[in-house]
């Protein structure tokens with residue numbers, strides 16, 4: 001049986017990133033069903049024993065605790081937002097193929113993802129207002145955070161494949177801790193451009209009203225999430241954070 005890492009190619013890793021776009025766009029559409037619902041993020045909205053902060057923090061922390069028991073974070077592709085005090089996995093260990101350098105576990109940009117999602121993205125793609133559905137809102141946020149985190153940390157696998165393909169170029173830059181050269185080596189501008197175009201198109205296709213027996217174009221241009229916002233969010237944050245993960249991982253690749 002061949003080693004999983006032998007089947008890992010830049011193409012297969014990119015295919016996964018493309019598939020994850022579907023998940024991200026759908027999750028944003030689901031969140032955008034609700035208005036901002038500011039109470040979800042307001043620590044003074046409720047109080048309960050233990051220091052959970054806001055409702056969304058309660059939902060994320062408690063969900064992560066349950067998922068940790070179920071073994072979610074044993075998977076090197078999953079990263080918790082609140083790694084401190086997580087309970088251990090309760091399930092028999094699964095033998096994940098060892099593909100990444102073990103130092104990969106120390107690369108976690110979820111704090112940044114949390115900040116960017118709530119402060120940069122959310123105000124741009126949800127309507128202002130309050131409909132009282134705070135718990136559902138928090139659950140949708142959790143979903144968005146998890147799919148974004150998975151996508152961005154996939155940068156570790158991308159970097160691993162690129163390193164294997166071109167180690168002769170990467171090694172000297174890693175030894176010299178030369179982040180600028182690493183960034184230049186791993187950047188593929190044409191791929192980035194295609195990603196931004198494709199996510200805008202997905203937001204158009206997945207987010208349109210589908211009508212039967214009505215040929216009029218009255219719904220043309222009305223989308224559940226603004227395709228331009230999704231594309232800009234990818235260009236300004238998702239891609240740069242993925243590349244940040246790539247560089248951070250590569251710096252540890254020879255540890």
Ligand SMILES: C=C(O[C@@H]1C=C(C(=O)O)C=C[C@H]1O)C(=O)O
Pocket residue numbers: 014155158186187188189191192195238239240242243
């Ligand atoms: C992920 C990759 O690395 C970089 C980041 C990209 C992204 O986040 O979509 C796209 C191209 C590269 O500049 C890749 O090459 O596929």
